[in-house]
Amino acid sequence: MAEGQESVLLTFYINGKKVTERDVDPETMLLSYLRKRMRLTGTKYGCGGGGCGACTVMLSRYQVHTRTVSHCAVNACLLPVCQLQGAAVTTVEGIGSTKTKLHPVQERIAKAHGSQCGFCTPGMVMSMYTLLRNNPQPSMEDITETLAGNLCRCTGYRPILDGYRTFCEVSGCCQADGAKCCLNANSPAENSPKCCQLKDKDTGLANGKEAADNLESGRLELFDKDDLLPLDPTQDLIFPPELIRMAESGEEVTQVFRGERVTWVSPVTLEEVVELKARHPEAPIVMGNTNIGLDMKFKGVLHPFIISPSRVSDLFEVTHKPQGVSIGAGCSMSVLRGVLEGLVRSLPPEQSETHRALLQQLANLAGPQIRNVATLGGNIVSAYPNSDLNPVLAAGNCTLTVVSKGERREILINEDFFTGFGKTLLKPQEIVLSVFIPVSQEGEFVRAFRQAPRKENALATVNAGMRVRFRLGSSVVEELGLFYGGVGPCTLAAPKTCQQIIGRPWAEETLSAAYPVLLEEIPLDSSAPGGRVAFRRALTLSFLFKFYLQMHQKLAEMGVLAENLPQDMRSALKGLPNHFLPSYQEFQEVLEGQPGQDPIGRPMMHRSALSQATGEAVYCDDMPHTQGELFLTLVTSTKSHAKIIDIDFSAALALPGVVDVITAGDIPGRKFRTLSGLTEELLAEKEVTCVGQMVCAVVADTKPHSKRGAAAVRITYEDLPDRVFTVEEAIKQKSFFGPQREIGRGDMTEGLKMADHIHEGEIRIGGQEHFYMETQSMLVVPVGEEREMNVYLSTQHPTYCQEAIAETLNIPSNRVTCHVKRVGGAFGGKVTKTSILASITAVAAWKTERPVRLVLERGEDMLITGGRHPVLAHYKVGYRNDGRITAADVNFYTNAGNTVDESVLVIEKILLHFDNAYNIPNFHGRSNACKTNLPSNTAFRGFGVPQCMLVTESIIDDVALKLGRTAEEIREINMYRGPSMTHYKMEFNPENMLRCWEECKKRSCLESRREDIAQFNQQNRWKKRGIAQVPIKYGVGFADGFLNQAAALVHIFLDGSVLVSHGGAEMGQGLHTKIQQVASRELRIPTSLIHISETNTHMVPNTCPSAASFGTDANGMAVKDACETLYTRLEPLRTRNPKGTWQSWIKDAFLEKISLSATGYYRGHDTHMDWERQEGQPYAYFTYGACCCEVELDCLTGDYRTVRTDIVFDIGRSINPSIDIGQIEGAFMQGVGLYTSEELTFSPSGVLYTRGPGQYKIPAICDVPLKFNIYLLPGTQNPHAIYSSKGIGEPALFLGSSVFLALKDAVAAARRDAGLSGPFQFHSPATADRTCLACASHLTQMVPISKPGTFQPWAIDSP
């Protein structure tokens, strides 16, 4: 094509197939292109903002200058299709399939049980696949780094790591390398770093003792490592030769794409870019699109003209000079990292100070998928307040080369360059060409600091870059640069503090005098955006203190200072341990004599794991579009309490593609749902009571059109008074949903009289977002005849949705069929809220007579659907000197939000469980559901139990701190022993609970590790270790007996294949797999003959929710019943023809007119609870367990790492140990999130701030305990459930609290060093800010705290 020509053609490849597109819409991202246009639905939507990794694909490009192909993992949700010219995209479908050949990456995650709901699995697979394309023999560190940008809400990550560990050449135990295990030798094999007897230097734990024991004794493993496909590079798609030819031809022309609202120009020369920028100074330069993309998606910013110079080679040049390196502004973070690593290797150490500091920040900046596309120039120009690079670039005296038409200039990156939030000195027409990073000089040191809400894949809360130059041969400071991020609208400098230090010797007195100056210089207003003001200010001091200590040690090593840092101070210099050790899972062999074909009790892969790992598994939004289908977007309230004056949707209706607007007036039947006796409007009509309440909905031909339509709806409100947000406000205003519940045993007055001491305290447990990876999704299809509706949705309770839709449409339930193929995670959040969303969608389908799809975006889901109830508890406890608790009285207040939902049931469960493992003779509790103007909370795994049990454990902790004893001692003194009775008079035997407790103590070596920890804490002032062991007693089943029933339908077809239907929904918990095992045992046929297609309200009617850890108990029994019926019917045929086969008996049965279809039914336990009399039998039985966790805490920043976790669980005889262990690990990690990192924040006017993974931090791989052992208690029986098993879905979540309590233990140690003893207030979640401030270091004490009430805080303080 001749010079000056433009092209509207885009050429790229997907999975080896050429794609040519003309006039692509610049607003189309690769994710929606793959899913909607190419029908490649394996790549998933989890957040749309680069934060979850569900959309990971591999992007390959030919690099002309090196003649190599580069492969990198990227987030398809942020990658504009317009940028794909010349690229090859590989999706999960492109690497292997169940129909052709699996790729080992797919097979291993599945076989290692690393796929539960499977929604995150394709993303994990693609991240790992890309790593192997670049490095076929990765280390464990490579794997954990690669998966840092991928979130999973189900598995707890351990099985994923174990599956992928099989790609590493070296395994954990010395024996795995082929040698005899060193444990059999007399002394540690010092020359082998893998020796099992050596202690890991990072964690202080024995390297691989249990793993080695495992190998030695031939114990059972969850998957067979010898039965795995080898990695075969010939299986990989080759890079398309056509793209190589295209790249080498150099025939590139400017591309222009015009969409509905945006024009995209992709020039190929710098001159063109400069020219375009001169003509369109307002146009953004889109490179990685990781900033501009978020603005356009989430803030609704529209850029009608976009310049994308990602093919302009000048922006990618790297030039090395003796004075430093010039790096093209278009280089990605990954490329930058590679260049810097090269320089660190080649330069003398004194010259690479800035490079190393930058590398340190780059290691934690975002996740790999973002680092692979986000550019250096983009990061600088975006001028984020908490950019990780800018403070270091400023400290390192780096400069920018900036070009515009006819002008080129150099700009120093310093405090003057950053002029405000997202603003710099750059003129609108200027672009950054390159960044110059000078080498450091002798005597000059550069360091970087960073603290983030999660160790990986999280924007920093505060970061810093610091540079000091000492007078040669002395400790006198000649130059100093201190730059901070996260403490103001942009990167800030601290020149006055520097002046205070310059000219003085590097000594404690110098620094001590500087702290007040720093505090004054970086004041951070009490109302500052982002909140956590005291913590952020404390971090500015902590970083300076760490810098001081680091330089002190450096000067000592150089011989400039006479004395090394004292040993205990050096703890501030060390990082936290991060080396994963092999984990261990112990379970029992099946009983002797069990036939080999009988799968009960054996580990068996999730029945859909392979489909999930190949992207073939169909989730709701993966269903193909139907003819005439519409998309629905909800319009939600922006007011927390207001009258609706008017809804004007005329502007919306005028927009392209908008078909209709649905309001409450369109609902033909009931306009509300009734729960706990109270009603909840589907769509608000007259009044709104929270921000996020659904008011109306827009339906349009496409999702973008319906979104634009929704944005155009204008609602006029009149504010109403008396907004209530917090529990305290609700108590003051007596704003409750009745009834209050109360329970007790013994006599409180007497109990308190018997006590030697009385203590009162309070604790808060924050709420929790479900963060199921698949957001709420549904498709309602009117059949077009007799008012029938087919509804495909992601719910735990299809019958409830069926009933809700029927009532809403005023049609009988027999016209509504709900289908649930699978659910991409639910955790309690897909019952009531889904029914309401499905009802609204059904109204839209009813009114328009067209299929309507609703798939919530992550932010909408988080805003609308609520989560776990936050709890405030006040308690009074009486205890004796010997640790015996004589009385405890607790008042629980839950924040229910604006509607009752299941809150009354939650407060009941709180009161039924708050005794946990303890027999406190005089025990009393009251529980209230507070009505507030926040989005309504709902069921969440554990249903109030994780909250109430933490209250009880905190009471125990307080008693221990008061008495100066360990919490475990106080726990043991107060535990139930012998035949016991709960406070609601249910009899039980705690023997297995005590066995779990003792076994856990033994397995974790609790006692000896406590001693090690005490010694560690004595030797380390700024790192503290803590340990805690907690027990659990968890009631399984529904307290309302009718919910414990289940039904099933089993068909046998003439070829002998069996179709099983039951009432439970598969949401990752492996229910269908266990059911398949049950049917296999009962029918005596292999599982391969048994299929479960979906949960369908017409196959099995009137089902109960899949919840309360009761799914297998109930549905398993119903399926067993149906199978028994069928098996018995076949008995005469078997007797007549004992040598016949299953298939022959089935054929005979048909010929003899024996029905091959049977229903099964399970009545369930007749549980009940009488709240008047405060007694009952609300549970079928109890599941027991214990968990011991050890953590290491950085007291100066609040960062921590779980060093080791040991869990012992009594789950009876496990039906499937791999699934049960997966449930334990996943729930535990969800608990870790609840108690340590997941924090919902609301603005003072009730607007939820935390609406995506960017702000809300669920655990990632970096939060997995470095050693994570699970033991299933042997020799236990459970006569109350199928095959003597026990329910396990929920109980382990509470065990995450042992991390919280271990952190509290570590904090207590830090406080002792600060001269503080006794109980202290420590609320959940133990986020870094709470933990750091609780340590009460000399630095946190310096931060002035504004008096509450004297300022408007950025966020509501503890809703």
Ligand SMILES: Cc1cc2nc3c(=O)[nH]c(=O)nc-3n(C[C@H](O)[C@H](O)[C@H](O)COP(=O)(O)OP(=O)(O)OC[C@H]3O[C@@H](n4cnc5c(N)ncnc54)[C@H](O)[C@@H]3O)c2cc1C
């Ligand atoms: C999930 C996620 C996590 C993240 N975590 C971190 C983190 O931990 N630490 C951190 O520091 N950052 C983090 N970021 C921010 C990320 O580093 C920046 O968004 C990125 O560096 C911006 O580069 P880009 O190429 O994507 O810019 P784009 O989004 O393409 O552009 C951003 C802005 O920069 C301008 N621009 C880009 N290049 C030039 C140029 N050469 N000349 C002039 N103007 C230019 C554009 O006009 C635009 O205004 C994260 C982002 C995401 C999405």
Ligand code: FES
């Ligand atoms: S959907 Fe792309 S990162 Fe979450």
Ligand code: FES
């Ligand atoms: S299996 Fe990872 S999110 Fe469900």
